Amino acid sequence: MDWRDVIDELDAGVERIAATLEGLPPDDLRGASGLPGWSRGHVATHIARNADSLWNLLEGARTGTEIPQYPSLERRDADIAAGAGRSRDELVADVRATQARFSEQARSLPASAAEAPVRAMAGWPHPAWYTVFRRWNEVEAHHADLAAGYGPADWPEPYVRWSAAATLADLAALPGRLLGEPAGLRITATDSGETADLGWAPGGPEASGSGRALLGWLSGRSDGAGVHLRPDGPLPVPPPWPYPRPACRASRRSRARSPRTRRRPRPPPSRRRRSSRSTHRGRATSSFLLAKGGARTETPTLARHGARRNIIVPLSGNRRAENPLRRLPAQGSLIARHPHGPCEGGPRRWKGGTGDDPMSPRTHRTPAPTRRPDAPLTPGVPSAPREGAAPFLSPACEGRLP
Known part of the structure; x- marks a missing residue:
């Protein structure tokens, strides 16, 4: 699906969020949401501030300057807490205005800027156009977090097709240390045939279900209804969602240098050339x-x-x-x-x-003097030659x- 077509889906999704908020009594906005410790006012404020943060990434791609998604995690949490207590009308207006601002930025983004790398708050880079898909996850998942009658069963089909396939691919590419409980599992979408092998071996456990059911379970927005596990048992708790894209993680590790600044790899110790001079120079x-x-002349020499x-x-x-x-x-x-x-x-x-x-590279080797049998063992202490002995040469x- 082209990323520019997703912008219309975002506008429609935010309108559904605004309709849900307008249908709630004012006091219900202070009620608990599907996220621990957050009220519905927290969730609505986060949806608006997320649009502003992703707008920052698109603006950085457009201008060629690196603009962080959030100034800091503390600033992000403080802004959400400050806006959670607003009235229903203020929350609805904020959600609509920030989405309109983000959509305008995305629609006017040049093609060259769409490929510019930006960095998520978690630190992994991705092309600027992928910001639109990240916003899609935020809109649909947090609409379900309002706990106001909208859930995975109400997600639009285009979103389910894209997000389920992307979630399985990204989950399969996660390192084993990040998989947690699903390690060793094979997950299969029965409607699309897509699978994710998480270190699975023949005879190992398998989980299967529709793409919608798998997406609700892996995203933490459902208890796994519609997902079947063989052999029977409780479903494992999936790792935190959404997952970084495999290509984005690879680009973060490589950090390739330009040909002019790339460092030459150091050869292995077995192939390194030994210097004729000692590393210790005295x-x-x-x-x-x-x-x-x-x-008498004093001449510095190299201690070998x-x-x-x-x-x-x-x-x-x-x-x-x-x-x-x-x-x-x-x-x-x-x-x-x-x-x-x-x-x-x-x-x-x-x-x-x-x-x-004397400057020849060939080393001068002076033979060691031969010690006479009656010569002292301690160098530097002369001893008298035997009477009648020939001079020592x-x-x-x-x-x-x-």
């Missing part, structure tokens, strides 16, 4: 003695964790220096003072090079002395 100070001038240990080379005076891993000097010799004698060599050997390119300096 700054260590390395001491160098350059051949030219013998000056998990690759290999830094070699600690003791200097004279028990001063310790951390062996560099990157950015060694491009030219000149490196003199390192070992506990058993100095060694001097030419350009350091780089893996894959001769040392002329590190493997990196072998063959380089004159």
Whole structure:
């Protein structure tokens, strides 16, 4: 059914509500309605304020600005309570005027604005045109809530056909955690053949009835008269009605980004590329003695964790220096003072090079010095070599002395 055709159905439904209110004695408007805690005056005021709230959604779609359906839930309840005590004529005039205002807004809504997304008070989005169908549910269901002789048996046939089919489809799409007591049930409309499987398995319970009877039961507007349950037993209490549309719930979860702002998905841990550098970046100070001038230079280096240990080379005076891993000097010799004698060599050997390119990505690997049997176990504490022993040479300096 086209949504523009529903506007005429709304106008006719509100006229039936106005006729019902006008047929009640003034004191009966203070009587209890079909909704717990609300009088008939509360229900009539809610019908009028609902038209205003849905008008807000259509106005937001027309102007391109997001206008909430209600300023807040507290404001909604306060407005209903404030208008519930009005006279019969005031209530009737309010119901008619707000519906006329809503109908005018809906009829003049451009086609482009009809597809604009708006958001229900419960938070789920939907196209602006679906606001008309939401209003249809409000008008027919709350007319029955007046408890003044109008019920599901009096609902117009076009409304029953649409709302029964939409209710079964939306109920079947609800997550299992929201189904409540009907979980595991199959519901079948005997006149249309439409079904809703709520996690049903062969041999499970089934409920069947006409679309009108099922709609009255699922909407909470009847006790389930005309609905048959197999095996026999009490009908389960359905979840709160109406239910959000499946497409609307899906659009709320997806929230797709535009191609320019969409984030690239992060690969799984097994396929992530490991960085050659550690995630923890520290700054260590390395001491160098350059051949030219013998000056000592302080150079920051990257502390690498998990690759290999830094070699600690003791200097004279028990001063310790951390062996560099990157950015060694491009030219000149490196003199390192070992506990058993100095060694001097030419350009350091780089893996894959001769040392002329210190910025090469290939990592320089300095072999660990070999400890003599009589060398102390504690680095940095020199011990005197044995008498007559040959000077100790590190493997990196072998063959380089004159």
